[in-house]
Amino acid sequence: MSTLVEIVAPRRLGTGFRWLLASSWISNLGDGIAIAAGPLLVASLTHDPFLVALAALLQWLPPLVFGLYAGALADRLDRRLIVVTVDLLRAAVLALLTFAIATDVVSIALVLVAMFLLGTAEVFADNTSSTLLPMLVHRDDLGIANARLTSGFITVNQLAGPPIGAALFAAGHAVPFVAQAVMVALGAMLAARIVLPPHGQAHEERTRLRQDVAEAFRWVLRHPAVRTLVLTIFVFNITFGAAWSILVLYATQRLGMGEVGFGLLTTVSAVGGLIATLCYGWITRRVSLANLMRVGLVFETFTHLALALTTRPVVAMVIFFFFGAHAFIWGTTSTTVRQRAVPSELQGRVGSVNLVGVFGGLVIGSGIGGGLAQHWGVTAPFWFAFAGSAVFVVLIWGQLSHIAHADGREQPAAA
Template sequence: MPSLGELVAPRRLGTSFRWLLGSSWTSNLGDGIALSAAPLLIASMTSSPVLVAAGAMMQYLPWLLFGLFAGSVADHHDRRRLVMIANGSRAVVVAALVVFLVTGHATVVIVLATAFVYGTAEVFADTAGSTLLPMLVRPADLGIGNARLQAGYLVANQLAGPPLGAFLFAIGSFWPFLVQILCVSLAVVLISRIARTPVPERDAAADAASVPTSTHPIREGLRWLRHNPPVRTLVLIILVFNVTWAAPWSILVLYATEHLGMGPVGYGALTTASALGGLVGIAAFGWLEKHVSFSTLMRVCLTLEVLMHLAFALTTAPAIAFAIMFGFGAYAFVWGTISTTVRQRLVPMHLQGRIASVNMVGVFGGLVIGQALGGVIAQTWGLTAPWWFAFGGSLVTLVIVWRSLSLIAAAKPVLDTADDPDPSLGDHETA
């Protein structure tokens, strides 16, 4: 029977992958702690809904402002070093906030400014970090590698981090952020153990098969995306489905407490059900990847998304809502792992950062648009109306892209000698 370490991080993925996994899980724990502690801190300083909402918006705004630039930076510098610098900057920013809290000089403005600067550093850390896995493992192992990274996000960021952050905040306002500093600092140490990642270079064969190079690096990435139908369609699907998903999710707390009558505790349990469903997706992904084609899995996941919106629009029973949310967590995890894996397999190594950043700008842009629409729709037509909007929008989108999903899953990457992971990165521990 394989050991626990072998199950979590198979030896074939290499030592560097284990350092990357440890760094990602540790960083996610710190972010999960802040996920609950930051809103609690702002709410303790002001009762203004605008200021409380502004704290949440600080998570998205840096992506819209700096996402594409961060992708270009990641494609032209040592990506491991970029993650270390960005995470180190995040630790310094939070340390400054702790000083303000301990000395009693913290204000809402300082907290919001800290959230924005921290979010900006996070853009560069996440963008560069998302490009490391394809440099460390073989294309055939990207699925299991992404699944393990997603597992850390679910367990540390969504399950363990938020309650720990709330508990620490109850002890003292600065404690969750002090622990967050320790987590992020440890993540820097762990990722420093990965061998230095060389700056990806363009390959002559890839250049001949690709579109002409633009003089501007961001424009080059956008041009490549425009001329690659599978990846372009995948990015558009993610954008549209994030719009339809975010519309009802923006008023989920009101839907749960007023429409379903669940109360604050029930609302918290509802969101936890999603993370628990994700754990089922984690356990099942290895089997699914071996026995079911990616095209079938993509169609099933998006179909379940459509049905989930319909079910939420129709139900008034909390028990059914829990079951729906549990299922959502399971298929959403599978979809996220597959879509990331497919994109990483199809994008040349020297463009991984830029295409990943375009994808993330689409994700957060879709969230902002969807949240704005959801609030207006609910205010005008009631709390179930955003679910009907999401059902109709996602259904139309699925019908349009149904045939394209098989083409996306079956697409072959442009051969690029720079795209093969360096075997030495899986064995060396330090640069």
């Protein structure tokens, strides 16, 4: 057992990292269960494409509204305390949702409110959690540490969680949300064991939140690599959000897959991501970061086209497998570049600028996707995603060279 722990979380990464890893994996298992159970709950209450897309939008809207303030608070306050408190609040909301489902008083309006509250809590939890790793691990080990966190995310959130969530939902609509509440609460208790170095501003040093946020924007605008990453993820999440916001309808109506089949799509994507974790070091030793980003963006563009054309579940699963590999490589690389480039005192705020880019794109995209699907069918958002992505790739192509110089040298490959 000790050998396995050493392989997964090498001793040099520290005890704090091991607690962080355990907390992340447990919480992500709960969230993975909800990946399938949440949309299935919405679909059981309504078949209106607009309301289905609205459910996704209400989970993606809070980072856009609260993200910048969450980042500013993470740079001011006890980061561990923020994570623990917010995760416990998430567990409470899930407990109330479970009660409503079990007593048969649940409605689409109540589910939408719950999703907004859960999304709001995740803004503060996820943004603050992303600042912990650079405080616990040496910058030269950030690549491998991020790879371990992401591999756990893929395994439990994307691979194990969705089919479990779909199966639990089939057993009883309230059951997956009970499981998620327990997992989130346990993750909070594990996070409470982390010991962080001193951080946060002294009271007399504090400025206004608006000044803190403005400083982060100025820093991002002056840093070519991080600026390019934020812009790219914003635009590509518009196209991604348009297509993925109605994915449950695409899977059930276009592909003819049932509840468990919908969860299987996410699982197949996770398998691709997990295999990519094993190849990540090999890939980054042979392909420059700029070319890695270029290949990934081209691949994502044609993923939308292929999904718009196919009606066969087997073909769709193959596409999702390779898309999962791409998503892992992109996510791990962009996170490591940002963490290495950003000073510790700005990690929360710059992370929040990136978060606003991520979810701002998803919010805009989900609104577009719901409208397109309602008027022209479930494949219309995928055609929009293909066309929009293709145009942006052409426009951003030359700027991607900045990513290779995030801090004056190539990042070390993850082991």
